[in-house]
Amino acid sequence: MVHPALLVAPIAAPLLAALLAIAFPRGAVAAALSAVGVALVASLVLVVEVARTGTGAALAIGGWPPPLGIALEADGLSAMFLLAASTIGLGVLVVAQGPFGWTGRETRKGYSFWPLALCLLAALNAIFLSRDFFNFYVGLELLSLSAVALVALDGKREAIEAALRYLMFALVGSLLYLLGAALLYAQYGTLDIGLIAASAETNGPTLVAAGLMTAGLAAKTALFPLHAWLPSAHTGAPAVASAMLSALVPKASFFILVRVWFDALPGQAGPGLTLVLGTMGAVAIVYGSILALLQERLKLIIAYSTVAQLGYLFLVFPLAGGDSTAQPWFAGAWTGGMVHAVSHGLAKAAMFLCAGAMMAAAGGDKLSDVRGIVAKMPLATFAFALAAVTLMGLPPSGGFLAKYLMLTAAFASGAWVWGAVVLAGGLLAALYLYRPLASLFAPADPDRTFTSVPLRTELVPLALALVAVLLGVASQFPYDILQVGRSVAAEAGLE
């Protein structure tokens, strides 16, 4: 039995720190770092406990079990996502001390950043721990509003425009999701995932509810063709914020989507769902890659790479449970998708932080600006390359583990098309990452000078990229963790 504090801390600690940062901005940095540190330790202990005991941890808030109350629950998936969010969050906040730290005078950006970032992390953790469809909604709104505000933080015209567009997509997405949740409550008299799963049946309201939720969440996850808000938003935000936005925020809505289909309504998925989500994911991979290939700015390449990489997540739906009778690792499409979510998060955060550090050093993020920066920033360049290895799905990174699990499932179940898409995605990633890598590693002009940046802006992305690679080296651990509390549908398949 895990102490409830472990489940509460990842949510409550950042929230407390956010409140403190609002009331007492001088203490924001200290409060933020210690709070996210606490959240990180709590999620780490949680992961270890979940792995050790092989069971999830649950807490009925207020002592009111569902359906009346809300339950927090950490299964393997929750624990992994929590750990990823806290790891990335801590890294981002450490780097953020530079641009947003206390400088003796309160500034608009310096004041606003900390509460927003902390609430964003708290919202992520709240979503990862929740089992209640309305609580998901509140968490999503907390997440979206803080994310939108972070996008606009720079105050430039493009940033505000991007934030507004993001907000429009996010709002409609939330509303459709909420409508679905309301219909589910009207049908089943509960909002709890487990209770709905126990009584779910195939009927009009349930299907419409699931459809509305899926459409809304797809818009929030920036699944092609609902991705158009993402590149400008992730490019317009300050680089440290982009790291969280690109690495973590879309994963929250994807997480809920997984909960909807695999945990709450596994019997309701039909070929329409799997085919539509799979096709959109596949197109996202190809389309996002092509657009990444066409960009000249580092941040835009990374942002379009996110569009492409998010596509992989949705291949989980057609692939899940490809062939559960084969060897254990052949049932791994679901696990592969989740590993992909985590390793992409780590690698993408590392990349955006690298891009931020390089922008600071080079004064711009055009490929021509950062040309030859390896001589000045070897660690950041190395971190970028490591992150690229993960995104390309090269061994032994976490990206490879994910790709491997998805491919085996695809081939084992004869789903050649999806397998081919996964393979092509790796090649395309290599193609669009080649240019930034070649530019970074190129010999610089002798008269080109770069500004010095603090060492931590190079070390943090390096650490994140290394963790992403480590995920693939010590592959058994993430694999085992994700099996704890995994829904039956992840193994037996949707439909």
Added chain:
Amino acid sequence: MGGDPIIASWLVYGCCGAVLVGLGLFGFMRPTTTLRRVLAFNIVGSGIFLLFGATGYRVPSTGADPVPQALIITGIVVALAATALAVALMLALARVSAGRDEDA
């Protein structure tokens, strides 16, 4: 007033909510200004709330279900928060575009 008297009142309000959702979504999607989109967003929201509340009134003998009511109050407050942020962004965009504030 000419209505079919067989229809339960929750169903009338529920269907009204559904129609409001459709109307609001149309208003959101059609070519228009951002301010009008924010307005339409609020209509979609209140339509959803009405639908939700109406489904909580299916067994009037026990009174309206308090859970949807509580959730709707939460939802109304959240919708206002989103509206306020949207309006602030809109005004900031107008200000920055007008070139009065090039401090960024």
Added chain:
Amino acid sequence: MTLPGLTHVLLEGPFLPLAALIWPLVLGLLAALPRLRAHVMMALPLAPIPALILALSGAVSGQTRAPDLLLGVALGLDAEGALLLGAIGALWLLAGIHALGYMKRPDRPAVFVGFWCLTLAGNLGVVLAQDVVTFYVAFAAVSLAAYFLVVHEGTDEALAAGKVYIVLAVIGEALLLAGLMVGASSADSLLIADVRAVLGADGWNGLALTAIVLAMGIKAGLVPLHIWLPLAHPAAPTPASAVLSGAIVKAGIIGLLRFVPGDAEVMGWTLVVLGLFGAYGGVIVGLGQKRIKAVLAYSTVSQMGVVIALCGAGVVTGQTALAYSAAALYCAHHALAKGALFLAVGVAHGSSARLIPFVVIATGVVAASVAGAPLAGGAIAKSVIKPAFEGIPLLLVTLSAIGTTALLARFIVMLGRSHSAMSNAEPGLAMAGAWLAASVGALVLPWLVGGAFMANEASYYLAPGALWSSLWPVGVGLAGFALVLKFVRLRIWFAEGDIAPWVVAGARRGAHVIAHRRRLAPPSLPGVSSAPLRRLVSRIEAGLALPVMAGLAMMAMIAAIVLFR
């Protein structure tokens, strides 16, 4: 947790095979530490030591398993593997020692050493891997990390060669992964032996086999996938050229030996034909090369052509086991010999005109060995492979020695001219010692270990008939080359990478056409830069950003989910 406890958890079976892989990785990581930068080059000779110890202790019975790493690593070593591991490890060791003298103050030493060690670990891993995941990971490591060895000099030539190399390497990775995944899922096992059994059995498995052979062919220099090889080998620093040509190409050969099943007759014939084509084509194009390392690179294409044909012949004649042993011995010899020839180039560059005759004579002996001259190790390697062939292929393999002789004669002539301009230049102990050791190793290795691989007693090779059959092709080749040198001025030069310029131009052209539709402007690969395409996608993006398009997409999603249930 104590170390024994940890190894117990992580590892089942002998520790040494895993240590042989981990040790170079650890050294490579240490190279990144700023404090060790001054001594970083010392990692090069140290890195292959555990692998050599493992090779010397011979075959390992049973498998080493590390179930918690990379989805379960399985390593193993049979007699042929031990031979290959020993030869490859020795070449890496000697090239590393050579590098100490060759690159006294290298540019970005940590990068070079780090990727050297990573490449080495991958190269060893390919030999040791018993499961497809480990094989793939190792193959990817050796393939992709070697890119940094190719481009290390940073010249335009090196970068251009690197571009061709990395494109082919990445394509090879994807092909290999696809092939292995298909094979593994249809074999329901991750062990290479099981996967091999199902490859080529039916439609999809046939495609999988083709994909794997293509991936291996890229690495092994199978014509026409060899085009990176004559570009990359001359561009790399000489010690790196030595391992590229001597050791890294063997990764592809090992893959062919491990994966092509005995019943894939069509594939066998394909390999025989393409291999022999490469064996002769490499000689012809190699003779038309202007630069000495390019000549050696084409010699490698030619030699690997012979081995590829051998792999195919083993399948065609149903003697895969024989072909496996023979190929192992042939490759072991070639690794050391080709390593010695490349190192000789480095030694020659560091030698004065006064010293160059010694270099030429010693290298001539090694070259003769490669050509199969009697008594040298190469003759044994040649005689070992012949039983796998029959009919016309046998004749062609025998005759190919003539071409090899001529090509290497040309190399020796060029070597004699490539001494240092300084009259007091000396190659130094590290460079010369490593080169001599590789040369001696190439000459004696087949005699030392050949017993296990030879169909005949050692005395058979000393019989007059055997001596004659290995002598005459060399003689014919030498005589022919001398005649040509004497009476004909070679006027035909081939571009390095023969068809590579056309392939690159074609690829550019293709990207160009896609990007520009019709209008022509100089594009660059792979960054397609194109105004019309950009305009098109920005219009698409702007359209998708409209709320109405998003709404339509959402409605379609809902409809699909509700209606197609």
Added chain:
Amino acid sequence: MIASGFDITVCVLLCLCALAAVTGRDTFRAIVFFIVYGLLISVAWLRIDAIDVALAEAAIGAGLTGVLLLGAFGQMGSADTMAREPRGAVLIALVAGAGIGAAVLFAVQGLPPEGAGLTAEVLAQLEASGVGNPVTAVLLNFRGYDTLLESIVLLVALIGVWSVASETGWGERPGIVHHARAGGTLQSFGRFLPAIGLVIGAYIVWAGSSGPGGAFQGGTVLAAVAILTILAGLVDAPRVTTRWLRWALVMGPGVFLGVALLGLFGGAFLVFPQAVAYPAIVAIEIVLTASIALTLVLLVLGPPREAPQ
């Protein structure tokens, strides 16, 4: 209960108001229709026995949102231009809106007619919850966690609103500068002031009759009144950097979160032992209501402005 003609009339009017608000050419009129729509929907809420929601909808949905939209319209003026969009967009929007609306309609009519939700469970535990109003019991006790997060959502939105202030405006007072062109807008507020006051009156009557539960919903009404007072120029909003203001903003969520965390000593989160449930919830309610009301006020006032020259 069977729908009466009145119900159907309300629904038809609602749809007509929404249609006018959505499709009308003139933005100002659209906003006015929206406010009328908000008041009408409060009537609908009363009809389905949801008084708490009716209050919240009137005060926040129609009142504060209307103020926000009118204020935005006043400041945007002609700056609120449309992006150029393709011709068929209206048609596609019509199809998509109708499609989704039809799906929802299909779902609603397919719902089981006797679903009672959690009414029985809530009433059974009402005693233990410490409050008399079931809605408040859900809001602050059974699903207090949602409410806690919601109060944080409001704060985040406020920080977001503040964060788009101009660089020179930071540290100033929020809201429109009074002698800017606010007159026209304010006059229209004036017309709705009595209506809202009426709702407040009704609320107070109701709250007295049904126990202590209504303060939370009431706070929102008070916020609406406070805003109108500020907008009318009677009181000045405090500067955003004011220390007491910031502490007051975080006090509600902070106390709520703190009390919730106290439960961790007993191995639970956000628990109210029955003995202290009533005073604890009332205390939290008051502080939380104050913070939420203050946040609402500031949200509507908008980012800090540059001081008038």
